[in-house]
Amino acid sequence: MDWDKLRIFHAVADAGSLTHAGDQLHLSQSAISRQIRALEDSLNATLFHRHARGLILTEQGELLFDATKAMMRRLDTATARIRDSEEEVFGELRVTTTIGFGTLWLAPRLPKLFAKYPELNIDLMLEEQVLDLPMREADVAIRMKEPSQADLIRKRLMSVHMCLFASQDYLAEKGMPERPEDLTNHRLICQNPRSAQVGAGATLVQELMTNEIPALLTVNNYYGVLQAVLHNLGIGVLPDYLSRDFTQLERVLPDIHSVEVPVFLAYPSELRQSKRIAAFRDFVQEEIILYRKEVQKQADS
Known part of the structure; x- marks a missing residue:
């Protein structure tokens, strides 16, 4: 199956329209439409229902989109591992945690991380929903309970009341x-x-x-x-x-x-060699040690 056609199909399915996909891929609508028709012909299946408001995946299209999403996640993982330098920390790191912890504890401390690693980009995803780390919905998570998913490296950070x-x-x-x-x-x-x-x-x-x-x-x-x-x-x-x-x-x-509410940091085992993950993990652990010392100092004063 032609990879270029799959890449274009994935962009269209993700965007829901030829126009938005064309903007992302820097291709004309007609070029994208030709590729989608060629893919449908090769599969002998209709992948999209077309209507005035955009495109909706057919049942066959949903099956193919599930497959291309998994492929893209694997590619993201491979890209992350390739880009991780022996010496430097750079690129995007997708961090997920709860709205409360993310806004009230983590975000105010991030300037220290950026000062140390100015080429690191953090995509901070704040939501109560537990994202699927093995499926690469995020790279690293800070959760208010021990993760139950398999193939995760986890570290207990602290306890909260x-x-x-x-x-x-x-x-x-x-x-x-x-x-x-x-x-x-x-x-x-x-x-x-x-x-x-x-x-x-x-x-x-x-x-x-x-x-x-x-x-x-x-x-x-x-x-x-x-x-x-x-x-x-x-x-x-x-x-x-x-x-x-x-x-x-x-x-x-x-x-x-x-x-007691346990706080865990977790990331996929396949990213154990990631320099970005290591930098973020070490930063959070150092900040928690500092936080504990300051709390103890407050209690003693």
Whole structure:
């Protein structure tokens, strides 16, 4: 089967239109259309339903697209391994983690990584969905539970607890709760227990709600919860690692917290020789060691 025709088919199927595929491949629509027709003739199958709004894959087209996606992922892996230099760290690294950890812990620390490796490009994918690392939906992941997929190298980084925080200004005005029942006099800010999040956080929120808290603000990620807390809207359920970077926050009811949430770094075993992976892994581990030292220093002071 002609590889060039497969490459063009993949671009059209991925883009959903001849125009967008042509822009990516720097080919005219007529040239792309000829290649697609030739591929359909060689397979004796129709690959696309054509209509005014674009192209939709037929059942046969879906089968071929699944195959070309797998081929492209393997090519990406081979390209990454070839480009990894013995001496240098450069190129793109696709990192996936949760919205909360990515925005509140990882992203603020990335300037140090870029300062050390200016030719490294990070594609930071923040979402609660677990991406498939062996299928190369991402190169490396930081997850709030141990990965279950096979063929992954994994490293436990740290543990997190979900805790209650409020701003110092809020507590100065509204007062510090002394016991869980006092939360009925405050607004609780948290993720909706039904939204995608760390299970320990959802469990803690459900336990807190047994106190019949009348005022509630739910947000679909921890970044939004943090912003509401910083703007003195109430008491928020947030990860404990924020206490180091946001000194205006104060723990509320310190005996109340979630169970331990393990944080793991994982990447496909086939990328074990990747200099980019090694650079990112070492950077994250060094930052966590520094974070722990600063937290301990804070606790001792």
